[in-house]
Amino acid sequence: MQQQTAQSSAIVGIAERIIFHNADNAYTVLNVTIKDSTLSLEDEINVIGLMPNITEGEEYEFIGQLIEHPKYGEQFKVSTYKKKLPSDYDAVVKYLSSDLFHGVGLKTAQKVIESLGNDALERIYNNEAVLEEVNIKDTLKTTIYKGIVENRATQDIMIQLNEWGIGPEASVKLYKTYKEETVARIQENPFRIVKDVRGIGFHTADKLAQNMGMSYDHPERIYAGLIHTIDQFCHQEGHTYITSFEWVMLTDELLDLSNDESLYKEHILQLIERQDIFQDEDRYYIPQLYYAERRASKLLRQMVEDEQHVESGFDQSHIEETIGELEDELGIEYSSAQRDVLSNFMDHSIVILSGGPGTGKTTVINGIVNLYLRLTDAPIELSEYDDEEDFPIRLCAPTGRAAKRLNETTGLMASTIHRLIGYGIDSSETDELDTEINAELIIVDEMSMVDTYLFYQLLQCIQPGTKIIFVGDEDQLPSVGPGYVFHDLIQSKCFNHTRLDRVYRQQEGSSIVHLAHQMKNGEHIDIRQKYKDRTFIQCHQDEIADKIDWAVSSGISRGRDKSEFQVLAPIYRGSAGINRLNQVLQNRLNPKDPTLNEIKINDDLLYRVGDKVLQLVNRPNDQVFNGDMGIIQTIDDGVVTVDYQGNSVEYQRKDLIEITLAYACSIHKSQGSEFPIVIMPVVKGYYRMLQKSILYTGITRAKESLLLIGEPEAFNIGLSNNNIVRYTHLSEYIKEQFKAVDVNHREYKEQIEVDHDEDDLHEHQDENIARPFVQQVNQNEFENIHPSIGCEEVSPYDFMQK
């Protein structure tokens, strides 16, 4: 029997019955009759663990530990295992007549053992020719020999990977990818697994390489380190390229080599030669990002060149007259900047509209749609079109929630960009798409969330002559994926851009919108000031979870619905992190109930029917996208069904990594969404995530009420941290392209329309003096507030009474 480590034990036994086997991750529960063991055990035991290739009836040696499961009692948890070739009559017959040997039945198996003896399998494995002694068909002889050899090979591969320090989960992935060539392929270059096998990263490959005895400065290790560094830099930090200085420095930190710059530079040159990396001056790109930036800028130029062909042909006075009719009908008077967008968009193929919350972006989108339909004499009502596709305008946004919100605020059909561009289940963000968007005008909202990949894919699908309007808030967080697209489009100054500065929602009494604009403008803010729609409760980081629990429960006891709350935080870990807050909120908002089915994921996470969950990746075929929120409808036999506003989506157990609890979610994931009540903890423990754009994005998600909890100093630290550093070159590439365009676009450099019309400003300021938009609450009313649990008299929810 194999030698064991101090903690491990061994069992030799027959795999009697596979009780459970998950084909995706190889998790198996196996009933074993024990033949020999280093432990004193009964005759049989259940063996559990990752076992990809168990055959009932075969004999195995299992190495692992005895554990006590709270429900199932004594079990043996496997760390490695090895098949023993059976060597007694019954076992050999059972083995040969198993599914492993197609076409071999009981009779053939018996013939084999009767001719070759109990050690038949070992003899066949060592010498195929011994099968000549058996009177069976040649095809069966081949099946038997191949079966024995392949089975042994699989087992040898798993043993080898285990010896190289690869855990069972990664071993299964590797085996599934390379099959019988696993060992040979890894020996050639252990770092290839990073590229070939999804879910295996540089660090696993590096460990493998070290255990195989590969030298620290082996070229393959350096290539892999360089690729890993640039990949992380772009896909984790959001840049589209890296400079040589940073690339060398970060790779050296990773590989822990001699800091020998020339060594890295040599390898970088090779990577460029192999076209694994593209270089443009001191910018180093992964090819897909290079193409995306360069080609996107070319496509933009083509659209502008096409502009001559799409000249509106409408008389300006007719446009102005129609805007006037619209104003009368809608009972609105557009500001001069809003009016400028409406008057001019017909003359441009690309228009940018930016502005903070409540500045009238949606109002202008509505105006554009109405005006376009009127000017082109197209029916206004969707019902008047034979097919929805015939509607000449498409509204879209980067997430499902943002699209839904756009649909709600405009009353018009809106979809995700993914859907519009025909991004399917097999698509990847770097695919070239050939969808043709059949539209005359496309309006993209929440542009700040669009990354370089998606932007390029969208542009690929736009047909000549189509106008596009990009709408967004440039002060929000940049996209999660690489790039700073909206910012770069504006920076390039090559497009007609209007920035709306006048805040209309202030007049509706929102101190949240006021706070957002104070932040935008860099004004002094005393965040502890209390207003009827927002307040700040001071507490220490370790009290955050309890305070939020208390705040939500007192809100509910005052008549607010649990669906109205959204907790937003910037990080997952720690006492004030999203994971901890979700546990507390799940207990509060959807507590354990024997009538509700549950599914346990790990010691810290379970899902229950009724839980609010968040989708973490795009799942286009089910029309569910990263950032969508839904409610668990059913949990049956490991299958979880989530309702996304009427769209039911099923998740098998293995797919549950795609969702997470959503009572608390990250500020990044909340982009494009709004919630009636936002509770946002702000503590110094959030460290580098205390950034102005993160705080700004968080607070602007609150529609009615905002409760900030934590340390006021942390908020101030965030305000002063206003450095969004994204290495991107899109704006420069656009400028290069536009230098060649012989149209008068460069005048946009001077033509940024900012609604700083002097009259407007004074009028607006006067309004504020006469009727302060924020109703300041008498501070004395709050002096008694002590934000502790169980405080019955006063509650932070005084500030959110309807």
Ligand SMILES: Nc1ncnc2c1ncn2[C@@H]1O[C@H](COP(=O)(O)OP(=O)(O)OP(=O)(O)O)[C@@H](O)[C@H]1O
């Ligand atoms: N010219 C205007 N005159 C009067 N009210 C206006 C005008 N423009 C916008 N508003 C009003 O201001 C409020 C905010 O406008 P809107 O929703 O269009 O802004 P927004 O920029 O889309 O806001 P957010 O980004 O927060 O969704 C709305 O109630 C809208 O009716």
